[in-house]
Amino acid sequence: MKQEYKKWLSQFRKGYIELYTLLVLRDGKSLHGSALLSLFGSNDLIINEGTLYPLLNRMEQNEWLDSSWNIPVGKGHPKREYTISEKGKEILPLLEEAYTLHTNSIEKIKDL
Amino acid sequence: MSTEKYLKQLEKHLAFLEKNKRQDIIKELQTCIEDENLSYDDVLVKFGDVKSLADSYLEDIPIEERKIKIPWYKRMRTYVFLFLLVIIVPLIYTKTKDPFDYSLFNNKTIKTKINQNWHSLKLSDSLNITQAKVTIYFSKNSNIEYTCKKDKKLVSDSNNISIMQKDCIIIVSDTLKSIKGNQSSIVIIKPKQNLFIDLQQASLKIAEKGSFNKYTFDNTKSNADDLISRESNYIISLKLYQAEALYYKY
Numbered sequence: 064m065k066q067e068y069k070k071w072l073s074q075f076r077k078g079y080i081e082l083y084t085l086l087v088l089r090d091g092k093s094l095h096g097s098a099l100l101s102l103f104g105s106n107d108l109i110i111n112e113g114t115l116y117p118l119l120n121r122m123e124q125n126e127w128l129d130s131s132w133n134i135p136v137g138k139g140h141p142k143r144e145y146t147i148s149e150k151g152k153e154i155l156p157l158l159e160e161a162y163t164l165h166t167n168s169i170e171k172i173k174d175l
Numbered sequence: 176m177s178t179e180k181y182l183k184q185l186e187k188h189l190a191f192l193e194k195n196k197r198q199d200i201i202k203e204l205q206t207c208i209e210d211e212n213l214s215y216d217d218v219l220v221k222f223g224d225v226k227s228l229a230d231s232y233l234e235d236i237p238i239e240e241r242k243i244k245i246p247w248y249k250r251m252r253t254y255v256f257l258f259l260l261v262i263i264v265p266l267i268y269t270k271t272k273d274p275f276d277y278s279l280f281n282n283k284t285i286k287t288k289i290n291q292n293w294h295s296l297k298l299s300d301s302l303n304i305t306q307a308k309v310t311i312y313f314s315k316n317s318n319i320e321y322t323c324k325k326d327k328k329l330v331s332d333s334n335n336i337s338i339m340q341k342d343c344i345i346i347v348s349d350t351l352k353s354i355k356g357n358q359s360s361i362v363i364i365k366p367k368q369n370l371f372i373d374l375q376q377a378s379l380k381i382a383e384k385g386s387f388n389k390y391t392f393d394n395t396k397s398n399a400d401d402l403i404s405r406e407s408n409y410i411i412s413l414k415l416y417q418a419e420a421l422y423y424k425y
Binding site: 096097111112113114116117118120121124130132139140141142143 | 196199200202203204205206207209210211220221222223227228231232234235
């Protein structure tokens with residue numbers, strides 16, 4: 064049961080993590096994976112690296128995100144930072160609309 | 176396993192991706208691992224096992240495409256293997272194949288066929304063959320005659336001739352009672368006497384040439400199914416251990 068739930072949750076999350084990522088980056092922020100994880104975590108969205116990084120990669124393949132390597136001055140490793148692309152900005156309202164629609168549908172179905 | 180090995184394995188699984196994309200993924204994860212000083216166990220908890228993580232990266236690539244696009248190093252390995260097969264198999268075949276059909280000759284004609292130095296040894300009861308290739312003809316002569324590649328000589332003590340790591344043709348007298356073979360390849364042509372043959376991890380090929388033999392077997396992990404025992408004046412007793420005995424075919 065727990066395993067099946069985890070599997071379902073993993074599939075379910077993928078969609079809304081993409082939406083949240085676009086929402087976080089919509090105002091032109093540039094963030095790396097760890098920063099996104101912290102940000103999601105502090106908003107009760109606990110996901111692990113193995114879920115986020117492949118999703119970021121997929122979003123970049125879809126051209127919803129752009130990425131670049133930020134080389135820090137002095138100490139520290141280069142970090143891959145993500146920003147929302149033009150295509151990402153275009154798709155975001157559609158995703159939000161779909162999300163709202165589905166949330167409303169759930170409420171409606173519960174009231175049946 | 177170390178975190179480096181984890182990343183190496185992931186890179187192999189991602190071989191279907193373009194090189195720069197693959198490198199970006201590995202570099203990104205490496206940065207994350209180093210920044211947080213993650214152990215291998217931490218990596219397993221955060222990223223999951225290598226295969227699942229790779230599958231997450233590759234899930235948009237159709238399975239068929241993944242199968243078709245074999246990474247270059249795997250293709251190379253296959254080509255090298257095939258190349259070696261093409262070279263080595265004929266080489267092994269020519270090295271192991273008999274130079275001619277031994278069964279077409281007898282104890283007299285073989286000496287004409289093999290135009291090398293033939294040597295004589297006094298009568299002997301037994302042959303002890305170790306890691307050697309030996310073809311044996313039978314005669315009524317009182318001496319044993321032989322010739323070996325590179326003109327190597329055989330060693331004989333009172334009742335035994337030792338053949339070790341040699342390639343020889345030998346014409347034995349009817350005093351021979353037993354042959355012991357260890358990790359050797361032995362051919363006997365038209366045996367005309369009772370023989371006890373004891374083989375360990377060796378191969379025996381018998382050319383009967385119309386003179387049937389009665390065989391008795393004491394087999395352990397061996398194969399002698401090919402041989403048919405018939406009524407005969409000559410009994411060949413075979414004691415086989417991880418060995419094979421069959422009819423000679425050129």
